[in-house]
Amino acid sequence: TDAEVNTRKKTFTEVQEERLEQAERTVLIKCPSKLNEKKLLQYLSSHGNIKSHFFFENHGIHALIEFSEKDSIASLQDAVGVPSAAEHYVPFKSRLFTLTLNNRVSQAARETPVHLSPQSHIPVKELIQKLCHADSISSQMYILLNEYQLTEENIKLRFLACSLVRDFARAYFPDSTVKPFGSSVNSFGKLGCDVDMFLDFHNTQKQAAKVKKGPFEMEFQMKRLPSERLATQKILSVIGDCLDNFAPGCVNVQKILNARCPLVKFSHQPTGFQCDLSVSNSIAIRSSELLYIYGCLDPRVRALVFTVRCWARVHGLTNSVPGSWITNFSLTMMVMFFLQKRSPPIIPTLDQLKELADEKDKHMIGGYDCSFVSDLSKIKPTKNTETLEKLLGDFFEYFGNFDFRKNSINLRKGKEVNKPESSPLYIWNPFEQDLNISKNVNQPQLEKFIAMARESAWILQKEDKTQHTIDKEVWGLAALLVPFGKSNPNKMKNRMKGIGSETIRSLLDSLKLNNANNLQKAVGK
Numbered sequence: 001t002d003a004e005v006n007t008r009k010k011t012f013t014e015v016q017e018e019r020l021e022q023a024e025r026t027v028l029i030k031c032p033s034k035l036n037e038k039k040l041l042q043y044l045s046s047h048g049n050i051k052s053h054f055f056f057e058n059h060g061i062h063a064l065i066e067f068s069e070k071d072s073i074a075s076l077q078d079a080v081g082v083p084s085a086a087e088h089y090v091p092f093k094s095r096l097f098t099l100t101l102n103n104r105v106s107q108a109a110r111e112t113p114v115h116l117s118p119q120s121h122i123p124v125k126e127l128i129q130k131l132c133h134a135d136s137i138s139s140q141m142y143i144l145l146n147e148y149q150l151t152e153e154n155i156k157l158r159f160l161a162c163s164l165v166r167d168f169a170r171a172y173f174p175d176s177t178v179k180p181f182g183s184s185v186n187s188f189g190k191l192g193c194d195v196d197m198f199l200d201f202h203n204t205q206k207q208a209a210k211v212k213k214g215p216f217e218m219e220f221q222m223k224r225l226p227s228e229r230l231a232t233q234k235i236l237s238v239i240g241d242c243l244d245n246f247a248p249g250c251v252n253v254q255k256i257l258n259a260r261c262p263l264v265k266f267s268h269q270p271t272g273f274q275c276d277l278s279v280s281n282s283i284a285i286r287s288s289e290l291l292y293i294y295g296c297l298d299p300r301v302r303a304l305v306f307t308v309r310c311w312a313r314v315h316g317l318t319n320s321v322p323g324s325w326i327t328n329f330s331l332t333m334m335v336m337f338f339l340q341k342r343s344p345p346i347i348p349t350l351d352q353l354k355e356l357a358d359e360k361d362k363h364m365i366g367g368y369d370c371s372f373v374s375d376l377s378k379i380k381p382t383k384n385t386e387t388l389e390k391l392l393g394d395f396f397e398y399f400g401n402f403d404f405r406k407n408s409i410n411l412r413k414g415k416e417v418n419k420p421e422s423s424p425l426y427i428w429n430p431f432e433q434d435l436n437i438s439k440n441v442n443q444p445q446l447e448k449f450i451a452m453a454r455e456s457a458w459i460l461q462k463e464d465k466t467q468h469t470i471d472k473e474v475w476g477l478a479a480l481l482v483p484f485g486k487s488n489p490n491k492m493k494n495r496m497k498g499i500g501s502e503t504i505r506s507l508l509d510s511l512k513l514n515n516a517n518n519l520q521k522a523v524g525k
Contacts, residue, residue, distance in 0.1 A: 009296065009376040012289040016179065019155070023163035025051070025070050026156070027095040028270055031061045034101070034111045047079070048072025054153045055114040058272040064156060090246045095164060096270050117153040119272060121191040124314060124481060131478040137389035137463075140477040141303045148190040148306050158184045161271045162197045168242050169199055172235075176201050178277070186288040187295030188305055188332055195273045199235070200280040232279040233257045239277070240264035283431050286363060286370040290430060294336055294347050296376055300388055301347060305335045307392060307477065314481050315452050317445070324442040326425070326449060333411060333427050333437065338395050340414035344383045346391075349414035350430050353379070370431045389460075392477070396457035400450055408436075456480050 010018070031040070040063065041050060049068040056062055067073060073095060080097055083089055122130075127147055134140045150158075158180055166178035182196040183189030225231045237255055244253035249269040256263050263278040295302050309328055312318045319325045339346040356373035363370040373379065407416040408426035412433075419426045421436075424446040429435035459479055474482060 011374045011376070012185075012292045013374065016185065019159045020163070020177065020179065022066060022156070023159035025068070025073065026064060026066045026160050026163070027073060027076065027097060028160060028164075029063045029065060030096075030098045030270070031055070031063050032099065032101050033061060035061065035114060036111050037114050040099070044076070047075040054117045054156075056117045056119050056153065056157070058119065059269075061114065061116070062270065064153070064160065066156070090248075092246050092248070094167065094248055096248050117151065119154055119157070119191065121148045124310070127310075128474065128478045128481055131476070131481075132474060134476070136387075137392065137460075137476040138387050141307045141388045141392065142299075144310060144477065145303045145306045148310065149302070150184070150189045150191060154191055155184070157271050158195050158273065161195055161268050161273050161275060164247075164268075164270075165197060165243065165275070165277065168247055169239055171242070172238065173199075173201055181281075181284050181288045183328075186291035187302060188291055188328075190306065190309075195268075195275045196278075196284075197275060198278050198280045198284070199239070202280075229262070233262050235279060236262055236264050236277065240266075282363070282365045283368070283370065286365070286372075286431055289374070290350070290353075290372060291332065291336075293353070293372070293374075293376065293379075294339075297347055297379060298382055300391060301335075301339060303388055304339070304391055304395065305332050307388075308335055308395065311452075311456065311480055312449075315483065317449050317452060322440070324440055324445050326438065326441050326445060330425070330427055330438040330441070333430075334399065334409060335395065337409045337411055337414070337427075338398055339391075340411065341398075342384055342386065342391075345414070346382045346384045346386075348379060350412040351414075365431070368431050368433065389476075393457060393460040396453040396460065400454035400457050402450075404446060404450070452484070455484050 037055075041053065044050060044065060047067070048071065050065055051068045052066045054064055056064070076097075077093055077095075080093075082091070083098075121127075127144065130143055130147070131140045134143055162178040162180050166176065169176045169178055177200045178197050179200060180195055180197050183193045184195050225234070237257060240253055240255045243250040243264070243266055251267050251269055253264060253266040256265060261278050261281065263276050265274070265276050267273075268275050295305075309318070309331055312326065312328075312331055317326055318328055318331065336347060340349050350372060353372035354369070356378050357371045358373070361371050361374050403416075404425060406418065408419040408428060410417045410428045411430050412428065423436050423439050423441070424443045425438040425441040426436050427438045429437050460476075463476060463479070
């Protein structure tokens with residue numbers, strides 16, 4: 001019942017379904033820079049009740065308008081004209097509109113600037129200034145979380161981008177859906193991150209069950225292809241062309257069909273997102289839901305992940321281009337593992353979550369058991385009361401001294417287990433048990449991570465003994481978010497004991513490179 005749903009925390013799937021449905025009742029309007037908000041809402045209300053709205057800036061002001069009823073959109077579309085420009089345009093009528101003021105109406109007097117919802121986070125420099133005014137490292141971490149996490153408005157915009165792509169997919173596959181996965185939905189996305197979306201033909205499996213009633217059996221005639229991969233490539237190729245040729249605001253469409261997971265990349269100008277579209281990958285969804293559950297269980301989980309990820313980015317341990325760097329996903333899994341190993345644990349292991357699963361939580365995907373509980377209320381809250389400050393220091397301490405040569409990180413068991421093969425960093429894929437999610441990381445990158453973790457643990461330990469009298473002083477978390485080695489590069493070398501000398505050279509080079517880059521950026525600003 002609805003009442004039940006309101007008292008207990010919604011499951012991941014319930015939240016997704018709700019947001020997808022909400023997106024279907026939503027339109028996006030490019031507005032003139034001078035605007036009377038009240039008049040605009042009045043004008044739009046003639047098509048139906050408006051449930052929510054907000055404005056944002058993206059090459060001009062845009063309004064996202066959510067109607068209470070889906071029918072309101074058809075009513076609005078009927079009242080909208082086509083562009084009057086002389087050149088030709090593709091006659092696809094979407095849910096993206098441009099609003100202009102009729103010159104006859106002079107309403108200059110009543111325009112007040114509308115409130116704009118930020119769609120990107122503040123630069124690290126500004127963040128550092130904010131952090132210096134906090135009263136503890138723990139509150140610094142919550143400030144960082146609040147500045148970087150996705151806002152309600154930004155999430156609505158992400159689901160709208162998916163919904164607009166879905167309008168095109170439905171031209172070919174009427175019961176398909178387009179859903180976001182990964183950082184847009186797993187509670188660990190930061191403002192400005194890409195939208196990973198996948199195409200799901202979700203009614204095909206459900207139909208298989210319905211048909212076997214009565215004396216006959218019927219099935220659709222469908223085009224046969226030698227492999228699922230080929231089907232995926234063909235579908236994405238056609239939809240990619242379709243977005244490229246017909247979709248308003250979809251630019252820079254790239255089809256990357258020979259990748260391990262074929263995808264179409266494009267920029268969605270109206271929402272400002274960089275998007276990656278692939279075909280449904282059930283395991284990726286299970287990973288998104290698993291992280292969502294961990295993120296919901298305790299507020300410290302997300303604060304620690306956001307802090308560690310920001311720290312890693314500042315020091316060049318992660319990078320927006322693929323390579324031998326640690327990925328954000330790997331880092332997040334390292335934080336989860338660390339929290340499973342606290343005493344008492346802050347989050348349960350994946351095996352414990354599987355124990356709690358009931359019938360509807362059973363998921364076998366390609367021979368892998370991906371079952372875990374979806375109802376958050378079945379998971380006992382942790383008894384652990386450690387502060388975020390303690391957890392951050394111990395995280396750096398733990399991985400600064402982790403035996404990466406011998407051990408791997410296994411979130412199913414929440415235990416260090418012997419490495420099954422010799423990759424420098426081995427983190428078990430939580431579902432595809434024979435895969436290492438950090439296979440791309442090489443030895444120099446791992447050693448750079450270890451050195452940075454040791455340095456950070458050391459800075460935080462020193463921090464304990466210092467009194468802060470000046471408000472402007474860079475202290476605590478802020479001190480970890482400025483590049484190291486500027487003040488005294490020799491200090492670094494002392495804490496590098498036990499790290500192979502052949503990679504020290506490459507490590508110091510990359511540090512110099514980072515500092516050079518950061519200096520250039522600073523000068524550039």
